[in-house]
C-alpha cells in the first residue's frame with residue numbers, strides 16, 4: 285500500500301494539467317517517460333488533458349507532474365477493460381464559516397474542496413483531494429464513521445475504524461486516517477493517497493472531515509493520540525502560546541512559532557525575557573504562519589489604545605480589558621470599524637460578568653430583533669462579594685468592611701487598585717459597555733455613579749496606603765448596614781440601564797430580602813434583561829470575577845475565533 289508501489293492491474297487515469305505551450309507538453313512528456321509503470325500516455329494541449337494507462341499510482345504521477353510547476357488535478361479513473369470498480373465524490377464545505385463582513389466587495393475565499401475516490405482495482409482505492417481557502421499548514425484529514433453532517437463535523441462520529449485499531453497512519457491506523465493535507469500560503473492544498481484498506485463501496489454514505497490541526501499519526505506522547513490526536517470533530521482545539529509579555533519583559537518563540545515552554549513561565553519571563561517592546565511583539569505575532577490572536581489581559585489604557593494597530597497587523601483581539609469599550613465613544617466605533625475592515629475578531633465577553641455569557645446574550649437579543657426595556661444587575665464581583673458578606677439579614681458574627689475588602693483583593697476579585705471597584709468606575713464601565721451594545725450613545729462622564737470610597741482616601745497615592753487606612757471607615761459602613769437592616773433590607777451595589785425612560789445609574793441601594801439581588805452568594809454577578817420578548821426578565825447569574833471564570837470567558841472567545849477561522 286505504499287504510495288510508490290505499482291498497482292497490480294493496469295488502469296486508465298485522466299489528469300487536468302495546466303499546460304500553456306509546446307514546451308509544457310515537452311516537460312510533461314519528459315516526466316512521463318521516466319515514471320515507472322506507465323504503458324501508454326496521450327497529451328492534449330488544447331484540452332489541457334493527459335490520459336495515462338498503466339500501473340503507476342496517480343499519486344506518483346501527479347507528484348512528478350507537479351514538480352514541473354504546473355497545476356495538476358486527477359480528473360477521473362477507470363479500468364481499461366472489464367467493469368468499473370466504483371467511484372465516489374465528497375464535497376467539502378465549512379460548517380461554521382461566516383464572513384466577518386458580508387458586505388465586503390472582496391469576501392474571503394470560502395473554505396471548500398473536493399475528494400474524488402476511485403476503486404482502481406479490486407484492492408486499491410485512490411483518493412485525490414483538493415482544497416482552497418484553508419489556513420496554511422498541515423491539516424489532518426479523515427473518513428468519518430457517519431455521513432450525518434446536520435451538525436457539521438460533530439455529528440459525523442469518530443474516524444472510520446472497522447478494524448477497531450488505534451489511531452495512526454494510512455498503513456496501520458484507522459481505515460479513515462488519511463494523514464495530513466498540506467495547504468500552501470495561498471490557501472490551496474492537495475493530497476493523493478492510495479489505500480488497499482479502503483474500498484469505495486465501504487465508504488459511500490460516510491463523510492470526510494479536514495481538521496484545523498495537524499494529525500500526529502498516533503505518535504503523540506499522550507493517550508488521546510492513540511484515539512484521535514486531540515483533533516477529532518468534538519475535541520477541544522489546542523492553542524499555542526508563542527509570545528508572552530508583561531509591562532517590563534517579553535518572551536517570543538523562535539522563527540518556527542513553536543509553543544513556548546510555560547512550565548515555569550513567570551521565572552522564565554523574568555530571567556530570560558527581553559525588555560518589553562510592544563512593536564517587536566506585535567510584528568512577531570503578525571508574521572505567524574497560522575492565524576494569531578493577541579490577548580490583552582491587562583487593564584492598561586496604553587495597550588487598549590493599540591487595538592487599531594493589532595487589527596491592521598491582521599491579529600484577532602480578545603480581551604477582558606474594559607478600557608477600549610467604555611472610553612472615548614469615537615474610539616469605540618473606530619476599533620469595531622477597523623475589525624470589520626480587516627475581517628478580524630475583536631471579542632471582549634469577559635469585560636462584563638467575567639465568564640458569564642452576558643455580551644453574547646445581549647448581542648443575540650439585539651441581532652434577533654428584540655427590544656431592550658431594561659438591563660439591571662450586580663456587575664461587580666468585588667462589590668457583590670463585599671456586600672453579600674457584609675450585609676445580610678441573618679444574624680451571626682460579621683467581619684468588618686475593611687477586612688472583607690482585603691479578602692476580595694486576596695481572592696483576585698478586585699481591580700489592581702480596589703478603589704477602582706469601590707469608586708463604582710468598574711461597574712460604570714460595564715454599564716457603558718452594555719449600554720453601547722444596546723445602542724445608547726453612552727459615556728462615563730454622563731453616567732451618574734455613586735463613589736463609596738471615603739473622600740479622604742481617594743487621593744492616596746497607592747492602593748497599599750488605601751488598604752491600610754480603610755479600617756478608619758468601618759463604622760461608616762456599619763451605620764449604613766444597620767439602617768438598611770432596620771428596614772428589613774440589605775445593601776447592594778447595582779447598575780441600571782433603562783433605554784425606554786432614558787435612565788442610567790450606578791449606585792448603592794437598599795433592597796428588600798425578597799428581591800432576587802438580595803440572595804446572591806460569594807462574588808456572583810446577576811444581570812437581568814427585561815425585553816419585549818422577556819417581560820419576565822431573562823436572568824444570568826454566577827461567579828463574575830476571579831481568574832478561572834475570567835479565563836473561561838477569554839477561552840470561549842478564542843473558541844469562537846477558532847470555529848470561524850479558516851483565514
Ligand SMILES: NC(=O)C1=CN([C@@H]2O[C@H](COP(=O)(O)OP(=O)(O)OC[C@H]3O[C@@H](n4cnc5c(N)ncnc54)[C@H](OP(=O)(O)O)[C@@H]3O)[C@@H](O)[C@H]2O)C=CC1
Pocket residue numbers: 529530531532581582583584586587604605606634635637638665696697698699700828829830831834
Ligand atoms: N480579575 C478578575 O476577576 C477580572 C478581571 N478582568 C479584567 O482583566 C484584566 C486583568 O485583570 P487582573 O488579571 O485581575 O489584573 P492584574 O493586575 O493581576 O494583571 C494585569 C497584568 O497586566 C500586565 N500589564 C499591565 N500593563 C501592561 C503593559 N503595558 N504591557 C504588558 N503587560 C502589562 C501586568 O504586568 P506587570 O505585573 O508587569 O505590571 C499584569 O501581569 C483587567 O482589565 C480586568 O478589568 C475582567 C473580568 C474579571
Ligand SMILES: N[C@@H](CC=O)C(=O)O
Pocket residue numbers: 635637638663664665666667697698699705710828829830
Ligand atoms: N474587579 C472586577 C473584575 C471584573 O471585571 C469585579 O470585581 O467584578
